[in-house]
Amino acid sequence: MKFTTPVSILLAFPFLALADVEFTSPAPGSTVHGGDVLTAVWKESGEPPKLLELTDYDLFLCAGGASIEYSEELSLLIENGSFERGNSVSFQVKPETGAVYTNAYFLKMVSRGLNATVINYSQRFSLSDMTGTFSERVQHGLRLLPNATTEHGELKKRQVAAAATAAALYTVPYPAQSVGLTKYAPMAKHPGTTITAKSAPPQFPTSAYTIARTFLPIPTWQTTLTAPQTYSTTNIENPATPAPHPSDDMKKYLKRWTDSA
Template structure:
């Protein structure tokens, strides 16, 4: 079973909780879904800021636990809003978690084009036929569940907006990873390897940074996700039409051939 990661506890305690951008319309509150089978997740725009047009990508997770301390169990899908539209088909492996009425709900992490994130949660539903187990803390929270309402949304678009440039492309992508703060980190575009090596004086892409080894257990990281800058280049491929080489002949092969019938 995947290791359960409890997140957002501090966010739910310290961040303004508001309704924003996305609301789930499927699965319905209190629905019963057979684990291990595909089902449709659908959402609609609420009319509150930020608009879907201002969001670039999303990641959809399966959660359990309490509304005040959601526990992430499994990543279901990740895409852009332009590509996905307003629905996606997902499947939850049966060993992801345990059994319990209204034990599960969905969480969508949306990333704004100008920086910042929004968490939206679905109503609770039941997954039947599950063969996994819950962490003791999650199991206790599931037993205490009453009703089918999920956690409130967490809108951090304003708080996490890129302070360096007017857009993510101008600021966050170019900021060294170890100097970034906030719940979302940004990785630069992956470079394309050249066909030949021509450099004679190799320089690192980023300056070196100091290292301190931990002498005690470190706290859980506060970062929720890392986004890699989208590629601006395209790649084409074609079939290899070269004739395959014949099998090599060695001493062992000649020896074995002696004993063939």
């Protein structure tokens, strides 16, 4: 499953499509032992953009329900992975990352190319021998899942839920985003056609801060995604007649070296 936009962004805002990466492993409903090495495998989905158009990716381990607000990125498994190295990657899942729950886990891949950033999700799978816990947010999402869902039904549910809540992700003030490994920034503002301002007031209120007097903890987020541009630009040819080339350039140049004495 994939969410995509023409120039960058998470969860298809405002466009939604299926394309590029299709996970084939871990298999739907499979179980992997916590602490073991897990291999993720994917293939070309048959829709644009093609894998050859993508350069690198980040791979996350996620858990939770079928909607964004009740799921979380638990761990950044691979950062800046290269598609040139093939269509698979192996990693170790630490047992303390989460809890034991049937079909609670899935993979999320954020892929980047020259002209696009896309997001794909794997099918759900289980991890056994896990020693950690889930947040209340994830537990609530898991409780909302039906007891039995088909593979395509689960994909469709997550698609619809993601599309319905994508816009809200970018309206939450940046300092207030404290859950998960990803933060969301609003779209860059489109410059106006005229300059009317006499001053440059801040566009957003200042954020609270605390002066560090000791070493700060490791940040709780690792990726920031920016909402896609909803405007477009066009170029036109300048219709003005070109100015004529200067005349007598060489004569003026030589004259400057003339001995005036």
